[in-house]
Amino acid sequence: MMTGKEYIESLRKLNLEVYFMGKKITRVADEPMFQPHIHTAAMTYELAHDPEYEAIMTAHSHLDGAKINRFTHIHHSIDDLVKKVRMMRLLGQKTGTCFQRCVGLDALNALYCTTYDMDQKNGTAYHQAFRVFLAQVQQKDLMSAGAMTDPRGDRSLRPSQQKNPNAYLHISKRTKDGIIVKGAKAHITGVINSHEIVALPTRAMGADDADFAVAFAVPVDAPGIRYIFSRQTNDSRRLESPLDAGNPKYAIVGGEAIIVFDNVFVPWERVFMAGEHEFCGSLVETFAGYHRSNYGGCKVGLADVVIGASHWIADAHGVAKASHIVDKLTDMIALAETCWSCSLACSYEGHKTPSGAYNINPMLANVTKLNITQMVYEWMRIAQDIAGGKIITLPAEKDLDLPEIGEILRECFRGKEGVAVDDIFKMLRLVENMSVGAGLPEAMHGAGSPAAQKIMIARRSGIERKRQYAETVAGILKDEKFETIVGMPEKEYWDDVRAKIPKKD
Amino acid sequence: MTLRASIEVKYCGGCNPEIDRGRLVREVKAVIGDLVNFDSFESPDLLLLVNGCAHACLDEEVTVIDRPETRVSVQGTRVNWRSIPEADLPGAVANCILEILNLPPPDLAGR
Numbered sequence: 001m002m003t004g005k006e007y008i009e010s011l012r013k014l015n016l017e018v019y020f021m022g023k024k025i026t027r028v029a030d031e032p033m034f035q036p037h038i039h040t041a042a043m044t045y046e047l048a049h050d051p052e053y054e055a056i057m058t059a060h061s062h063l064d065g066a067k068i069n070r071f072t073h074i075h076h077s078i079d080d081l082v083k084k085v086r087m088m089r090l091l092g093q094k095t096g097t098c099f100q101r102c103v104g105l106d107a108l109n110a111l112y113c114t115t116y117d118m119d120q121k122n123g124t125a126y127h128q129a130f131r132v133f134l135a136q137v138q139q140k141d142l143m144s145a146g147a148m149t150d151p152r153g154d155r156s157l158r159p160s161q162q163k164n165p166n167a168y169l170h171i172s173k174r175t176k177d178g179i180i181v182k183g184a185k186a187h188i189t190g191v192i193n194s195h196e197i198v199a200l201p202t203r204a205m206g207a208d209d210a211d212f213a214v215a216f217a218v219p220v221d222a223p224g225i226r227y228i229f230s231r232q233t234n235d236s237r238r239l240e241s242p243l244d245a246g247n248p249k250y251a252i253v254g255g256e257a258i259i260v261f262d263n264v265f266v267p268w269e270r271v272f273m274a275g276e277h278e279f280c281g282s283l284v285e286t287f288a289g290y291h292r293s294n295y296g297g298c299k300v301g302l303a304d305v306v307i308g309a310s311h312w313i314a315d316a317h318g319v320a321k322a323s324h325i326v327d328k329l330t331d332m333i334a335l336a337e338t339c340w341s342c343s344l345a346c347s348y349e350g351h352k353t354p355s356g357a358y359n360i361n362p363m364l365a366n367v368t369k370l371n372i373t374q375m376v377y378e379w380m381r382i383a384q385d386i387a388g389g390k391i392i393t394l395p396a397e398k399d400l401d402l403p404e405i406g407e408i409l410r411e412c413f414r415g416k417e418g419v420a421v422d423d424i425f426k427m428l429r430l431v432e433n434m435s436v437g438a439g440l441p442e443a444m445h446g447a448g449s450p451a452a453q454k455i456m457i458a459r460r461s462g463i464e465r466k467r468q469y470a471e472t473v474a475g476i477l478k479d480e481k482f483e484t485i486v487g488m489p490e491k492e493y494w495d496d497v498r499a500k501i502p503k504k505d
Numbered sequence: 506m507t508l509r510a511s512i513e514v515k516y517c518g519g520c521n522p523e524i525d526r527g528r529l530v531r532e533v534k535a536v537i538g539d540l541v542n543f544d545s546f547e548s549p550d551l552l553l554l555v556n557g558c559a560h561a562c563l564d565e566e567v568t569v570i571d572r573p574e575t576r577v578s579v580q581g582t583r584v585n586w587r588s589i590p591e592a593d594l595p596g597a598v599a600n601c602i603l604e605i606l607n608l609p610p611p612d613l614a615g616r
Contacts, residue, residue, distance in 0.1 A: 353586060
């Protein structure tokens with residue numbers, strides 16, 4: 001397993017072509033704008049070496065029994081699923097932001113399950129190829145970027161109906177050695193500081209879309225791949241002032257990029273789906289389920305940070321014991337723990353798949369993520385409420401440094417005796433960073449938008465069974481247990497009851 | 506009298522089932538009840554574990570070490586981890602039982 005430092009060093013060996021703010025960046029590991037994102041991903045490596053956290057951060061490979069980073073592990077028990085979400089909460093607490101590596105973990109697990117199912121049905125050999133790739137990921141402790149979302153063009157049209165075929169990543173050519181892919185993936189978290197791209201299809205597909213039904217792994221610096229890094233709220237502050245940035249060590253959210261594939265060659269041993277359109281739906285559903293289950297872990301870890309920050313700010317201003325502050329903090333905690341309960345529940349209610357890997361309970365995973373799309377906004381709203389108007393009126397660090405006004409400003413923002421005013425600035429900026437910026441829409445749309453979760457929840461609602469429960473309780477359907485308890489047919493029982501009701505004169 | 510193979514049926518607790526477990530077992534009995542005995546509970550030849558959902562609590566509770574009998578596990582709309590459309594479950598469970606017990610399908614057994 002790599003340490004955090006070794007991970008960062010490993011990035012220096014990669015030769016990526018990244019574009020950001022109108023310039024080309026080739027040395028990702030040393031680019032100032034990317035440093036916080038890299039630090040956050042490094043935490044996923046560093047904690048695995050700490051005896052205090054290794055029980056959660058590490059696992060034993062089912063392939064060879066070796067101790068590995070849990071971010072490369074295939075879940076093989078309910079305990080694995082539970083430890084995965086515990087790992088998410090832990091890393092959220094340590095970084096206060098998205099640590100990026102879960103998407104790759106979920107892509108690995110989804111492909112493990114689906115390639116097995118494909119081979120069982122079609123007699124293909126994708127699963128064995130995937131296991132070989134997985135062994136490399138585990139042995140080298142590689143960071144994989146799960147790349148699912150295509151640009152998608154006109155959403156009303158299927159991939160094969162798009163005017164521009166590059167709206168979906170697709171196979172442009174098949175050779176005896178492999179496939180050549182063309183197109184793009186969008187919103188890909190952590191990809192510029194990953195080692196491997198693990199690409200998956202983004203939706204269910206039909207026979208006409210077979211060339212778009214493609215899954216594979218390629219090194220991030222494979223020929224023909226370019227990246228355009230996305231802007232985030234207040235991102236350039238980190239280049240101007242560590243204090244103004246809010247969370248200068250770990251950034252605001254994961255760090256997303258568009259990946260452009262321009263005729264990229266993928267050898268067959270790294271191809272895990274090439275035309276099996278009938279398995280796209282189950283692959284997408286499996287990936288989405290795993291990924292949605294995480295959000296009651298990672299975002300609750302972030303909630304732990306922002307709840308702590310809110311209490312700190314209230315305390316620094318002498319109002320920590322005010323009843324309305326206690327009430328608001330309690331609301332934040334209850335909201336966060338509700339989401340945590342969802343993540344634990346979908347893990348504890350998980351199940352074994354034909355591949356031997358374990359999957360989460362998909363209904364509860366979708367409920368987890370749907371709650372996150374609402375509750376994160378609510379606890380961040382309360383954090384803003386507690387923090388007060390200062391989080392939108394703070395002066396710049398550079399103004400604090402001016403000798404003629406610096407001390408005056410500090411007096412304006414001072415709290416109770418004994419609290420350093422510069423610490424108040426740090427904490428207010430942290431709350432601003434976490435509650436105002438890109439982290440909120442990330443909670444909304446990451447792992448799929450709310451409508452996608454509602455589709456899955458409705459599909460698995462079991463509404464017919466619920467109708468039967470209602471019909472039985474209401475006395476429309478036969479209630480065998482009731483008749484056993486009262487010792488007679490239900491109609492006879494109610495006839496008897498009615499006969500005993502006194503008649504009015 | 507021919508000795509019939511025996512099956513013990515065990516149900517999970519039924520907290521939030523995806524399927525009607527009782528009806529499933531009745532339908533399986535209707536298909537293969539003439540070939541196997543569902544009423545014997547001593548040293549059965551096969552355990553039929555009827556879980557209401559994929560979590561399959563019974564699979565954890567009824568360990569192979571304690572109960573080494575051959576088993577078929579229904580896990581909601583899965584049979585031994587294979588997804589099966591709900592309407593096809595009785596036939597799939599019956600076929601699985603017959604296959605394990607090395608019995609011919611009902612239509613070849615002179616029924």
